[in-house]
Amino acid sequence: MSIDKTSANLGTTTDHVVENPEAAADAVTAVDPRLLVREQGLKGYVTEFKRKMRAGDLGSIPVVIGLIIIGAIFQSLNSNFLSAENISNISVAMVATGMMSVGIIFVLLLGEIDLSVGSVSGVSGALMAVLSVTHGVNEWLAVLAAIAGGALIGAIHGFFFARVGAPAFAVTLSGLLFWLGFMLQILGDNGTINIDSEGVVGQLTTYYFSDIAAAYGLATLAVVVFFVTSFLDSRRREAAGVPSRPLSEIVLRTAVLAVVGFAAAAMFNQYKGLPLALVLFITVLVVTDFVLRRTAYGRKVFALGGSVEASRRAGINVTAVRISVFAIAGTFAAIGGLFWASKIAAANQSAGAGDLLMNVIAAAVIGGTSLFGGRGRTWNALLGVMVITSIQYGLALEGIATPIQYMITGGVLLATVVIDSVTRRTQKTAGRA
């Protein structure tokens, strides 16, 4: 933080006349000595990091460490676990759950819960299959109808929660059962509708950009865009006289991204190439993260997660934001449902059932989204779903049966919630929660 830059700014003040320059100057210099002011440069970065560690502000670190441990354990059990083929398969398989998790994160940010996403994803897959296969509707139209249906269902849940005032838990619990019944109804007696694996939905999880330039190109694009936006932002902040990221830090962050990006690209190119599903997932993550952190709408979502009364007094239309958030959750549930249908190349009666709902919520929480609202990012969905899917695949490679899988996933979720609660407590004592 730079104190000097602000004082330089004082002279240019136009709309606020400093009537008491002495008091103002005093405030600039007399900073409470106990305050932890961050130094510029890499050294400041290190001390800031140490302080955050002590204060329990762990961020994504527990998840990343968890992923490394999971990788090490399964690799030692079976040398195929970290093979390009297995990792590539994991990164395609996780997208269905991951997409739904993105929607759940929006709801969790409000401090609410949506229990219906599993059933809604089933409805979406069934709707698409019935329209395109049974009724011969154009597949693109069927996909759009399924997604719009998900949005509408979410908006209905949102209406009963935000407008009528019923608890979201109860509304979406009813939705869970209602939409499960609805899906079984439209699937009919037959129960399973196979979809064309060469069609739009079929290709969602089977298409790979086999040209090696695609994966490297995407990695290069990500690195360049990240560096340019960070650099321009830093320049703009410097010009405005507010604290900015030093160039060394931007370079370091870009380097980390480059290493991860190109390693992943090289790995995908060893197998079938860059999976389409992963490209779509990352696009969704970038867009939703932008919406949440850089637009007024996203700020409203966070504000509602912090204090509903404060949001209302600030003139935020609480009802509209709540309904829209549930509509977003429904939309992403529907999108997840399409990826699920693509993965099994069919819409069937068991879609959206079993442990799907639990995995969706667990992925969001494991990734670091708070169950208490107001804290989280959509990128949490990526990390969380990687953990869950890796465990599933690792156990499957070992031939360990579903009951054990459930128990292990449950244990990981409990561990995450324990870490979350403990860090919250540490943060409270450090005055940061």
Place this chain on the structure above:
Amino acid sequence: MSATPVLALRGVSKRFGAVQALTDVELEVHAGEVVALVGDNGAGKSTLVKTIAGVHPIDDGAIEWEGRPVSINKPHDAQNLGIATVYQDLALCDNIDVVGNLFLGREIKRRGVLNEVEMERRARELLTTLSIRIPSVRIPIASLSGGQRQTVAIARSMLGEPKLVILDEPTAALGVEQTAQVLDLVERLRERGHAVILISHNMADVKAVADKVAVLRLGRNNGVFEVKSTSQEEIISAITGATDNAVTRRAARNGEAQK
């Protein structure tokens, strides 16, 4: 101090069903003046503030704004006139940083995207102008002390450059040091030419910063005192009604006349 009050209430009355909450209340606030509004629980302080803030429209009487009669029927009317209200329970979001809270609901945008740089620059400017000390404008409100939160809430009300600021018990939950910070801020508001209505139960605070004390008792005016020439005991007896008789009413009238 200008001759025309920024805000003047003339014979304002307000009923809630069978309860006569306010009866013929008079109040004047000038620019660059801090008027403390005191009274016992249920005296009508909150109701009076809410009528000014547009939460409860008045039943009888008139509100004058800079000499012109105006009607304030909803919070938006009050905001448009230039009245900012800081309520007792703070209207801040714990999880959002200081800049985000200051601009909540009126974010500055650049091509549809939040202009964080401009908001941060203006936030620092505003806090510096008000001599508000907080560790960083980029830490969540949850990390701030009660006094710092209160100063942020007051600073937030200053963003619209209001002419009148209403503070509802700003020091109620604060410690000694923090109370002093908020009182400093109230004095700075006065120096900058804002009119301030301060609701408080704390006589020490009232004596410290207010120019005038308006006492409400059972929904009626019970005297307006110049702080400098009035003892704490006199104000307290006006609040409790211990001196509610012809002699004190006459004294109060004389006090008004001298002004």
